[in-house]
Amino acid sequence: MTTLTAVIRRHPLVTFFVLAYVIGWSPWPFGIPGTAMLPVAPLVAALIVAAVTGTLRDLGSRMIRWRVPWYCYVAAVGLPLAVILGTAAIHGGASWSGVVWTDVALLFALRWVNPMDGPLGEEPGWRGFALPRLDALHSPLASAAVLGVLAAVWHVPLVVSGQGNEVGWIGIPTTFVITFVYCWLFRRSDGSVLLTMLLHIVQGTIVSETLGYAGDDLRAMLTLGLVAWTVIALALILLDRPAWRSRPLDAPAPAGRTELTTPIVQP
Template identity: 45%
Template sequence: MTLIRRHPLVTFFALTYVIAWAFLPFGSFGAFAPLVAALVVVPVTQGVAGLRELGRRLVRWRVPWWCWALAIAVPLAVHVLAAVLGDPSPLLVASWGDVLLVFLLRLVDPTDGALGEEPGWRGFALPGMQARLSPLAATAILAVLITVWHLPLVLLAEGDRATTLIGMIVGTVGVTFWYSWLFDHTGGSVLLVVVAHAVEGAIQDDTVLYFTLWLALAVVLVVVDLKAWLGRAPTAATTDLSRARTGVLR
């Protein structure tokens, strides 16, 4: 317990890796590990108050309307752009009824990447890292850690594993910056990130082009909002929604 209290972030990441990777010998991957790790570390280090704050972030829906629009529209736009510029088959074969069903299931399934990951990555790890680091530095480090965490999935993938590896690295880094941007611009709403994550994964597109577009979006977000990325995130020390309601990061 003392070790956890002294090193909460290190403990969180260690648990996340161990829990997820423990399923690999069985041909699976514990995508829910970040959620479980957060539920272990938060009560030990922050008590009931920490669990309440994590819960508030997970249900925080009162954010600017344009944040809801972006959470849904941006992932869909990336899918459409990838289809226009490259292979349209992911959209052509998609049944939109099935896409909607997958999206809804991802919103409520704690074993899936959206709900299983975001309470840990964005609900716990990112605010803790941004308490000491700029949003840019915190997100860059988090992107590396999340990417490495996902790498064993390459072993479980079928087809060209080299392409899968490249796409996974590029895409994970890209979406990590997008999720951080969305989290900070909504006053720390994990709910909005879960929605964005669920939309992104509702359509299966594993092309390198698709993932490269996410990396391009990350570059745009950093360049356009560089001052905020290099400053201090409002969610590092507080979850004051007054800034989010005005749409101002700083």
């Protein structure tokens, strides 16, 4: 156990990703309907590694960090709404009369506390734990790209097993592209997981299916969504270059790999 603990402390980032994949993909080989993967895996992986490396307090503080610039709240709510409303306006055929707003409100509330859903299951891991450590090793743009690839590939079992039938393979590049948006928001909100969770929750609460799209119309909407998120990601990279040029102040200092296990202190 001492040896295992030492390995985790020496390689916390690698350990996190290995655990996220192993735990997340563990149901896949068994072919159990509706359980191709466990969405809670990044959260569990982050909690395990943070407990061993003594960084649970930092992770917890990021999850409740709400004092952030006002425009971060606007972006977290406004960007996903702009994408779904904009793509619906371009494609047409949205059925607003079929939207049950009480169900939408209930879903919005439940997604905050359900670890088997993407926001709580993924954000503390991808953004709260992994991103600051990637930022210690790479430039902000490069670390977002690395995280985008790893997070996108992590979702592959959903597509291969057919569990993500409605979304299909287009969800993989969409996950990669939108990771840049999440990383931008995380950095501009002083490392707040709470804000990335808000973005994730809004993004998944009102979706194309909510507006009655199905079949070819749904696939067209998802394609438009990929284009929209790509445009937003490029705009954030090109128009807010300072956010991608330097290592965030609260990223662990890259003074050797073992330095990454040191608790991160928010200035």
